[in-house]
Amino acid sequence: MxxxxxxxxxxxxxxxxxxxxxxxxxxxxxxxxxxxxxxxxxxxxxxxxxxxxxxxxxxxxxxxxxxxxxxxxxxDKPILSPRGELMVASEEELPVLDAYLDGAVGVERLTGKEAAEIVPILRPERIAGALIERDARGIxxxxxxxxxxxxxxxxxxxxxxxxxxxxxxxxxxxxxxxxxxxxxxxxxxxxxxxxxxxxxxxxxxxxxxGLQPYRRSAAIIPAPEGQDTEHWPIFGSIAETWYAKPEAGKLMVSPADEDPVDPHDAWPEDMVLAEGLHRFEQAVTHEVTRLEHSWAGLRTFASxxxxxxxxxxxxxxxxxxxxxxxxxxxxxxxxxxxxxxxxxxxxxxxxxxxxxxxxxxxxx
The missing domain is CATH 3.50.50.60 (FAD/NAD(P)-binding domain)
Structure with missing residues (x-):
């Protein structure tokens, strides 16, 4: 008992x-x-x-x-490791960037050029504003x-x-x-x-x-040729339309999907994953030619x-x-x-x- x-x-x-x-x-x-x-x-x-x-x-x-x-x-071993988080915004997404910065601590605002200096595959001409939280860490x-x-x-x-x-x-x-x-x-x-x-x-x-599960998908793709991604931060759209994270010499990319589903052992939807990868490609100079692995999980929210x-x-x-x-x-x-x-x-x-x-x- x-x-x-x-x-x-x-x-x-x-x-x-x-x-x-x-x-x-x-x-x-x-x-x-x-x-x-x-x-x-x-x-x-x-x-x-x-x-x-x-x-x-x-x-x-x-x-x-x-x-x-x-x-x-x-x-008895460290649970956190250095990583950082870089979020980018288009002109239309600047209000979301400003809202995120409101009340935030340890966050620095960047230009598109400065963001692309940190993650070289980003297209600076598509970035109206960005922020970086250098103290974000991997778990x-x-x-x-x-x-x-x-x-x-x-x-x-x-x-x-x-x-x-x-x-x-x-x-x-x-x-x-x-x-x-x-x-x-x-x-x-x-x-x-x-x-x-x-x-x-x-x-x-x-x-x-009324707790609602939502599906979130991700895929592993090869790292861009000639790029050392190990020290890149996690980076993505401030509007959460995609994000990417260095992962063991490769990149994990997510469409940041949030589709309501019933509780189940989740798997990715091909079309959702393809659309998210396309949004990622629009923001970077790297073309996705191959997926090495994909999966999905459930994130459950109250109203x-x-x-x-x-x-x-x-x-x-x-x-x-x-x-x-x-x-x-x-x-x-x-x-x-x-x-x-x-x-x-x-x-x-x-x-x-x-x-x-x-x-x-x-x-x-």
């Missing part, structure tokens, strides 16, 4: 479980797939960008940053995920894979979670099921919050684009940890500590405004 059952073995669920175990709780993580981090976590662009997201997400980023920089029990997602998993197990917690939830019921103060591996019981469950979070709520007899973290006021012992969208990896250190504090009676790690913005009762 556990004190807390976490449904979902992505970075959100595993990190929250590890922090709860560190606080002394007996925790079990149930993951439907054969391995943890199979869906959104394993398909992340893996970048920490301090100014990425709305005000609530930026507050989470601020709490997460020092944990990334000094991971301590999570990892070793597997190191982070496995570090939290190791921390969880080291504190007596367990991870059960292949344990898809088949039924949920609440009786006599206990949640009973039925899986192919048997029934697990605990007074508290954490719904960290990602794209399936609303499905889990429905199984528990709760109304859905206000802010994660949902906290106890559901309409039920007993049902905790939401969902709707992280494309920010799940970089906010995990903050959301896991915040969630663990709520679940185990610890001191809050976020200010009152941020706590209120995350609370599930905003939808009730």
């Amino acid at each position: 556990s004190d807390i059952i976490v449904i979902g073995g992505g970075i959100a669920g595993v990190s929250a479980a590890a922090e709860c175990a560190r606080a002394g709780a007996r925790v079990s993580v149930l993951e439907s797939e054969p391995q943890i981090g199979y869906h959104a976590t394993g398909r992340s662009a893996a970048i920490f960008i301090r100014n990425y997201g709305n005000a609530t997400l930026r507050a989470l980023n601020a709490v997460a940053e020092p944990i990334f920089e000094q991971p301590r029990e999570i990892s 070793d997602v597997d190191l982070l995920l496995q570090g939290y998993a190791r921390m969880l197990r080291g504190r007596g917690g367990q991870i059960v894979t292949g344990a898809q939830v088949q039924a949920l019921r609440h009786e006599a103060g206990q949640w009973h979670v039925e899986t192919a591996h048997g029934t697990f019981t605990a007074p508290t469950i954490v719904n960290a099921a990602g794209a399936w979070a609303d499905e889990i709520a429905a199984m528990a007899g709760l109304p859905r919050f 206000d684009r802010t994660p949902v973290a906290g106890f559901d006021p309409r039920s007993t012992g049902f905790f939401w940890l969902a709707g992280q969208g494309g920010y799940g990896v970089q906010t995990a250190p903050a959301l896991s500590q915040f969630s663990a504090a709520l679940l185990t009676g610890g001191a809050p790690v976020l200010d009152a405004a941020t706590r209120a913005a995350l609370a599930p009762d905003r939808f009730c």
